[in-house]
Amino acid sequence: VYYVTNLNDAGTGSLRDAVSEGNRTILFKTSGTIFLESPIVIQKDRITIAGQTAPGGGICLANYGLSISANNVIVRYLRSRPGDVITRPGDSTKAVDAMYNAFGTPIQNPYRNIIVDHCSLSWSTDEAASFYAVADFTLQWSILSESLYMAAHPKPTAHGYGGIWGGQNSSFHHNLLASHSNRNPRFSGSENNNQPDLEYVDFRNNVIFNWYGGTYGGIGGHQNMVNNYYKSGPATAGTSRKKRLLSYSNSTAIRHGKFYITGNHVNGFADVTADNWLGVDIAAGVSLDSIKVNTPFIHTAINTQSATDAYTDVLNNAGASLPKRDTVDRRIVKEVQTGIATFGDSSFSVSGMVSPSGMIDSQYTVGGWPTLNTTPYPDDSDNDGLPNWWEARQNGHTTDSTSVNPNAFDTDGYTFLEKYINSIPPSDQQTILTGITGNRINGGDTVKIDFQINWASDQFDFALYRSTDNLTFTNVKNVASDINKTTYNFEDIFSANSVVYYKIGSSRNSDLETIHYSNSIAIGAIEGTSALKTLPTLEKASNEINTFMVYPNPANHQINVQHSAASTGSTITITDMTGKTLSSYYPLINQANSTIDISRLPKGSYLLVFKNNSIQQNTIFLKN
Known part of the structure; x- marks a missing residue:
């Protein structure tokens, strides 16, 4: 475990120092914005960044982004919003992605086993997030918004792009792409690595809002496009753009890409929602049969939702929602819900658009980086990543706050450090x-x-x-x-x-x-x-x-619950500490004592709730 304790660009206690060695889980004892002097590059394997542990408002990277050049990397609940500020003396331009992966050496030997989860990525001068020529990769539950349209990019053209996405067994699901002028996303296909037999991408349950140029690419790749939600916005000018799921062309010698497309919802176009291929624009010289398949390609299994259910869940849960959403993400979600953008710069001007367009040139157009306040971090006497109070609770609310081994595996297959990190609730x-x-x-x-x-x-x-x-x-x-x-x-x-x-x-x-x-x-x-x-x-x-009580406590195999005399409809419910119901029991009418088998429960703390008419009684018990 490495604790980030300050917001410095470099040095002891900084995020840059934290990723300088592998085999680390990185936690935060501070919140705020880290103004970088260069990109942070992860070059060591087996690193987890747990942004949800930051006390207060969370962590944001500014000026530059985060590059992943390693294997077995997890990045969670982190914001990266580079912006257009140029910090290097003598530079007049910069092309910066908020988050991206580097290519392997050679490119046919990609970095692999990477997860980017619940991140918020915006205000890039190139793409918000590009992940391709990578293997066994997942981008999930993230918000990619407001890439800067005409900012500091070296090319004197617009670069308000969402991202280039691809890879070998890559999964992109439950993400929000909002207010990008193009690449929403661009599928990389095999144009970079020329390995069409290995390029498999699964794109499902994403929400795409307010595009001008939409989704395209995929030459020499295999792409599933399943149950995504498309909602045009003020910058989506013209009917043909509003109803378009995919544009495909191929002027290369690489074989055509293949697409499995189904279940996508195009807001306002019932015909395209019913038949998704009506929303596919194919260039001259390309036949539908040459790119369409009727059987999905192999992909990582996820809990697939309908497009409309995914729309609701993505807006409610995506992005760096832990420790809590910042004002940027809250505004973006509101814009998606209403279909109305709050801001827009005049550099984006196309026939048929509505002002404000949602396309911006600078973070200052929308108010700049919000303040992310920090609060105290809980005591951790042994610096193992587990707060004293949490360890004491695992030990049955004793005074023993240091004996839990964070690297030991619980019965569910997760380490205790993972269980703590995964159970952190929103601070608000x-x-x-x-x-x-x-x-x-x-x-x-x-x-x-x-x-x-x-x-x-x-x-x-x-x-x-x-x-x-x-x-x-x-x-x-x-x-x-x-x-x-x-x-x-x-x-x-x-x-x-x-x-x-x-x-x-x-x-x-x-x-x-x-x-x-x-x-x-x-x-x-x-x-x-x-x-x-x-x-x-x-x-x-x-x-x-x-007289309500549970005994023995702690217990191994069964517990006795002493309660008021049960009546018709009385229930005993056991939940985990997040409130998820695990089991329910119906005590015998007029009985005041119930015996419950807990042998199948994993070790840990549980909440028992007894309901009897208008009475509800709660208590916590520990399973050894």
């Missing part, structure tokens, strides 16, 4: 309350309330609310969240003679007016007081709530 997501319990202490006149949340965060305020009738609640205590804690407690002085109800309220520091509440719990009166004599039914109910 509402915290999830996973358990609340209460009991009387100090002779009964003090009530102690304990509650747990799903993820340590310092972006929230918690409040304790009290009620005597379970209807009207009053705020009696407050506590700020802590980046190193998932367990909290309140103590409240209240008469032992009365039943009292409590619930927890949670609000973001940036929005204290919006409060999310837990379910309420009831704390019974002390036995022998006057309250018990006048409220026997209520006391019974509160006792049932307070």
Whole structure:
């Protein structure tokens, strides 16, 4: 594990230094924009960049981009927005992609096993992202937007391009291409490496918005184009461009490319959506039969959606959405949803366009690089990439915060470091309350309330609310969240003679007016007081709530759940810590104890939820 601790171009603690050695997982203890003096080049094998670990707003590269010249590389949740600023003395131009791969030596020996996931790439002076002459490659769930139309490129022509995409067993899925003048994308085919028998590209479930020149290329390649969503925008001038899926021509000696095209949705053109080949423009001298195939080419298996479902999911989830989306991506998504661009420069001017076109020459046209604030990073005493609180939770919420081996494999085949990285939620997501319990202490006149949340965060305020009738609640205590804690407690002085109800309220520091509440719990009166004599039914109910428990905890093979007497419709649900339901059970009616087999669950922490009429009770248990 290597922690990036600063935003310097180079030197100890910088991202450039982090990628200088292989066999590293790179995590971030800071957020912000790194203004580069030259591209960052990954030249060592077996590197993972986990941008989602940055605390606060995330990481962005500016001035130059990221080059991948190695094998077994994963880049996740990173922004690269180079822009048109020239930093090298004496230079008057620069041709910069936001992210790209280098060619192998020779080109027929490509770099392989590369994944680019949930990245946000824009403001390039050439292509936003070009990946071709590469093998076993995936670009997924990324946003490629606003390549600069007339910026600092050495050629005195427009270069607002999306990208050149290709490779041997390459997969491009669930990406958004928005507001590029051309190459949306350009399929590389075999024009560079002359290996047509090896060139297989799968292009599916992508969203393409606001193009002028669309998708073309693919000479000497095999391309699947499946279930993509095409939505023309203000720069997509003319009916022929709006309905076009692919333009194909071939003036080379290389054999024709082959295309399997199906399931694509062309917004506003039902005929092309029904028959995709009506949206294919073939040059003179090329026959349809020479490029069309009716059977898909072999490709990496993914969860393929309909084009319309992919449109929704891409807009909701693509790009550097962890730790949270920046203002650029939020604006781009809104433009796709509305079909209306916010900005446009006058250099792009074509007949039939609508202003603003969405085609820009400079990042400053749209406000420049947004500020990405940083927040504290959780304590990690052994610097193994696993925060202390997370290790303690794996050990059953003990004080042992250093004994989990980050490189050990869990039963699901992932290392514990991977499991931690893969479970990080958005920093702007509402915290999830996973358990609340209460009991009387100090002779009964003090009530102690304990509650747990799903993820340590310092972006929230918690409040304790009290009620005597379970209807009207009053705020009696407050506590700020802590980046190193998932367990909290309140103590409240209240008469032992009365039943009292409590619930927890949670609000973001940036929005204290919006409060999310837990379910309420009831704390019974002390036995022998006057309250018990006048409220026997209520006391019974509160006792049932307070006897809710799971044992043994931790457990290996089965757990016993003590709960209130089950009624018709009662359920016990087990979820993982992200809220995904793993199993559900229906306790026997009138029974107050259930035994559940957990032998098939992997080791880890789980949330158990018991629902009985209007009562919901939660607790966490640990599977050894």
